[in-house]
Amino acid sequence: MKKFEIKRRVEYYEADTTQKLSLPMILNWAVLASKCQSDELGVGQDFHLARGLGWVILQYEVKIKRRPKIGEMIRIQTVATQYNPFFVRRPFVFLDEDDHEIIRVDSIWTMIDMVHRRMARLPNDIIEKYDAERVKQISRIPNPDKFVDDDQYIERDYHVRYLDIDANKHVNNSKYFEWMQDVMPPEYLLTHEITYINLKFENEIRLGHTILSQVVQQGLTTKHRIMMNNVVSAEAEFKWQEI
């Protein structure tokens, strides 16, 4: 398995009001590490887009020991560990300057046919570049705890903005984390630190739509749902600790 690493410094505009790396930026850095690896292996975006294929993330699991502060230099390591004809599992480890693991992200990826937006088989000549282990079934990430009928949720609507859409013409994944975090009361966000996220994407969202970000709080766990026209677009479970 080919390990790959990038180095990033936390800049002021990547931090939130706590002076620490924001939640969406954690995901952006992870995806950046995998993009840089694909580029280095010669199977980057230009290569797979030329075949009408694009990578899509289906699920994230994020474990946060501590978020790094502005000015800290962080190494993000990644490797494609397992694959089968349709899925790849890819972990990311964030290390601080003392070599301590501060954040771990796990993720499940698939490829889609960009025109019909449906799942495609992973081409052998692409996937073999990563030296991942070929398995019958990749080890799953558990599903996030779902909403049940009598859950009392609060919600807020978010208009999908022009800048929420990235160069792939769909909503940048990290925006889901922003919508899910932002619906929480500011007083909660200022007194609680996030320690765990499990997010599963269900349906794509496009520019111009308005989505609903819904949340149920149960102690130090929150359950989240992003709805578009009564269809679930993503579900997630967050765990928090008091500061």
Added chain:
Amino acid sequence: MKKFEIKRRVEYYEADTTQKLSLPMILNWAVLASKCQSDELGVGQDFHLARGLGWVILQYEVKIKRRPKIGEMIRIQTVATQYNPFFVRRPFVFLDEDDHEIIRVDSIWTMIDMVHRRMARLPNDIIEKYDAERVKQISRIPNPDKFVDDDQYIERDYHVRYLDIDANKHVNNSKYFEWMQDVMPPEYLLTHEITYINLKFENEIRLGHTILSQVVQQGLTTKHRIMMNNVVSAEAEFKWQEI
């Protein structure tokens, strides 16, 4: 005058759907260059915050020849050119790998007393570090063309989000550019490229408020206003060209 330079590569999450550096990121990179210079001169954030002082930008003028694409390596040069007891003028030049100037940002800065949020005199021991020219009056940036009474504007409301607030506890400047751009119809944004921005800040915005982003279109010029509770928070003039 001490010139300073940083180098940045355009990453996918810093680009918009055109694959080019987004409007807000242009401003973030400019401010980053000035922060890095202040740190290097030993008068960075920790230094002035310890005296209860913070830098605030009053006005931006941005001239865009072309926005760089994902993967391009850009140098951002800056220098504090002129100052008087209350204001500093600071230009930024963005150079591409062929040494061509692709973006120029001009800006007027002041310092405020962070507790009372009012203008403060620039301390000599801070300002002299930059080797700027002391002048009686700094050369002004013209005012943006303002709304007049019979202008027919369109508007959209934006809730100030948790992540719009930066480590200084106020709205990141670059968010104004997002609100002003986002109110434009997507069809317009996909067929027009921005070439000029003149933005003047008037009043601060805080977390939890809802602002109105208003725009009047006059040919290839748009006039913008950000309103909070019937008070003008910022005004701007944008110039566009057809793609």
